[in-house]
Amino acid sequence: MRVAVVGHVEWIExxxxxxxxxxxxxxxxxxxxxxxxxxxxxxxxxxxRLAVDCLFLTALGDDELGHRAERELSAxxxxxxxxxxxxxxxxxxxxxxxxxxxxxxVMGDRVGPRGDDPLPWSELNGIDGVYFTAGDAAxxxxxxxxxxxxxxxxxxxxxxxxxxxxxxLVSSSRDVGERYTAGDIDPPPRLVxxxxxxxxxxxxxxDGTSTEWTAAPLPGPPVDAYGAGDSFAAGLTYxxxxxxxxxxxxxxxxxxxxxxxxxRGPYAGxxxxxx
Numbered sequence: 001m002r003v004a005v006v007g008h009v010e011w012i013e014x015x016x017x018x019x020x021x022x023x024x025x026x027x028x029x030x031x032x033x034x035x036x037x038x039x040x041x042x043x044x045x046x047x048x049r050l051a052v053d054c055l056f057l058t059a060l061g062d063d064e065l066g067h068r069a070e071r072e073l074s075a076x077x078x079x080x081x082x083x084x085x086x087x088x089x090x091x092x093x094x095x096x097x098x099x100x101x102x103x104x105x106v107m108g109d110r111v112g113p114r115g116d117d118p119l120p121w122s123e124l125n126g127i128d129g130v131y132f133t134a135g136d137a138a139x140x141x142x143x144x145x146x147x148x149x150x151x152x153x154x155x156x157x158x159x160x161x162x163x164x165x166x167x168x169l170v171s172s173s174r175d176v177g178e179r180y181t182a183g184d185i186d187p188p189p190r191l192v193x194x195x196x197x198x199x200x201x202x203x204x205x206x207d208g209t210s211t212e213w214t215a216a217p218l219p220g221p222p223v224d225a226y227g228a229g230d231s232f233a234a235g236l237t238y239x240x241x242x243x244x245x246x247x248x249x250x251x252x253x254x255x256x257x258x259x260x261x262x263x264r265g266p267y268a269g270x271x272x273x274x275x
Contacts, residue, residue: 003047003241004055004124005234006143007040007133008112009073010092011065014226014265020095020103035265036069037092039133039152040112041078042227042266046234046256047131048077049272051241055079055123057139059113061089076267083117100222100261112155115139129241131233137161150237151189152230153180160185168193168240170233191246193236195229200254203246211247216254220262220269227266232257235271 016031040058048054056073060066060082066089073080090108097103113119115138124130125145132143132151140162143149151159153171169189172178180192188206195201200214235256239249256271263269 001051001238001242002053002055002127003051003129003131003238004057004127004143004146005040005044005047005131005133006057006113006124006135006139007043007131008038008090008110009036009041009058009060009066009069010038010090010106011069012037012092012094012226012265014094014096016096016224018098020097031264033265035267036072037094037227037266038090039154039230039233041069041073042230043131043133043234043237044073044078044080045076045267046231046260046270047238049270050235050238050252050256053077053079055081055120055127057081057113057119057121057124057135059083059085059111059117061085061087061111063089065089065091081119083113083119085111087111094226096224096226100225102224102226104226110134110155112136113139115142129237131237132159133230137163140164148237148240150233150240152233153178156180156184163187165190167191168236168246170195170229170236172229193250195232203250213247213250213254216251216258218258218262222261223269224264224266225261227270228257228260231260231266231270 015029021027044056062084095103112134121142129148130146144164166189171180232253236253239252259271
């Protein structure tokens, strides 16, 4: 199984609190930590844990946090191939509360790899599966040389510019920034997965048919929802890349998302193996 992610990284500062403060209020953190995150990073680590290895093509800020992110993602088992940008690494601050919900503040623009960056794009040609979270239209076209291409709906503009067919688009039914409307991309995705968190979601096909899926039960107490959606997308990509039918791939994704919620941060609870 050969899988890859084309996407972005955010350096995350986490603070665990009983509840997110209201305007003007002060709360005390029960726990704090930092680690690399963002959709591309979280998906790459989850794919590496499912498929043993994962190639991650990305762009990082050429500063202390960018280089630290590369080292820590490599230590988590990801093969990181990066191009260095002369700008600060994108960061985010995340509250996780007593209900395991995450509240995110992002600082800086999303930075993804470009098709003209000196990265090993040729390795994507014929690879089993790629998950796309950030990059330009040329990067999308390079990712399309894979046998299976899954993408987040967060990056509609380069997908629309690329003019290639996406096998599965992952869209949120709740988050405005992750919604897809028919006509946003031409040609349209073969399948669109619309996620609804703990309520599961549904898949829409080109012929208008829709199939629902249910969320997987949590394998332990809920701790932290950060990274659950991207772990779901990684599991879905893995299943499709393995040749599983969409309903089986979605079930793998659901288990990955549920497992992620039981760990501190995005990586501690991630699923290892798809059984």
